[in-house]
Amino acid sequence: MGNQTERITEKVNEFIAKLSPSVGLEYEIEELDIEKDVNVKQYSDTWAGKVGVYIFINENGVLYIGRALKSSFFGKRIADNTQKIPNVDLNEWQKEIEDPSTKIILYKFKNEKLDFWAASLEIFLIDHLEPKYNKRRG
Numbered sequence: 482m483g484n485q486t487e488r489i490t491e492k493v494n495e496f497i498a499k500l501s502p503s504v505g506l507e508y509e510i511e512e513l514d515i516e517k518d519v520n521v522k523q524y525s526d527t528w529a530g531k532v533g534v535y536i537f538i539n540e541n542g543v544l545y546i547g548r549a550l551k552s553s554f555f556g557k558r559i560a561d562n563t564q565k566i567p568n569v570d571l572n573e574w575q576k577e578i579e580d581p582s583t584k585i586i587l588y589k590f591k592n593e594k595l596d597f598w599a600a601s602l603e604i605f606l607i608d609h610l611e612p613k614y615n616k617r618r619g
């Protein structure tokens with residue numbers, strides 16, 4: 482899935498390049514294995530309490546893009562989204578989650594005070610990557 486992550490990262494960098502350099506939006510990437518990193522009682526401090534954008538991917542492509550803000554960090558959002566996605570058949574989503582190739586890519590913002598940019602980045606990525614389960618309104 483390295484090529485998918487590279488393609489997504491190129492789009493993240495394209496978005497950041499459109500911002501003024503004074504914004505200072507920087508990120509770190511972390512890849513999560515759903516079985517090992519998410520389906521556990523205790524989430525890692527390296528990601529659970531952070532903000533940014535998360536992307537479910539598997540060998541078939543980009544599945545879902547979401548954002549984590551200070552009001553609902555990665556831990557809460559990912560826990561919710563591994564159970565269900567709004568307006569998606571639960572059985573279909575469970576098959577995607579149980580697929581061993583499904584991973585979650587996190588783009589963790591280094592400065593959580595810039596969490597409001599996550600919403601814009603999420604929309605930009607949905608428009609450019611066309612994930613299978615995101616539905617744009619309008």
